[in-house]
Structure formats: C-alpha cells, structure tokens
Amino acid sequence: MADVPNLPDNPQDDVETYVGLGRQDAEELARARGWSTVRSLPPGAIITMEYVAGRLNFEVKDDTVHRSWSG
Structure with a gap:
C-alpha cells in the first residue's frame, strides 16, 4: 500500500x-x-467542492468578502 502523502x-x-x-x-x-492557497470567487460561481x-475560499462581491470557508 502506498504511503499517505504529507498534506498541509x-x-x-x-x-x-x-x-x-x-x-x-x-x-x-x-x-x-499561513494559508497556502487563497481563492476569491464571485457570488454564485460554479466551483469544484x-x-x-x-x-481558504472567499466569496467576493463589490470587492468585499461576504463569506469565507476553508477547504
């Protein structure tokens, strides 16, 4: 069995x-x-889950963060 990768x-x-x-x-x-990846998205964007x-994900409207979540 393969080793589990070292994930951040x-x-x-x-x-x-x-x-x-x-x-x-x-x-x-x-x-x-310390977030390795930061993703800013418009409201309603179709994204992979x-x-x-x-x-760290941001939902951005009018250049302001309205929602944020990890993963």
Missing part, C-alpha cells in the same frame, strides 16, 4: 474574521497567517 494543515485561524474586509487585504492577511487542506 489548515492554519489555526477563524475564517469569519475575513468577512467585511476588502478582497486584497483579506488575501494578503490570509497568506500572512473537493476539500483541499490549506486552502
């Missing part, structure tokens, strides 16, 4: 703290806090 962990971070921030500020803060450890 999610940073110890409250993802709700990004709601209300501007897109660029939120992305920079998330990277500074596979879980990716270390990824």
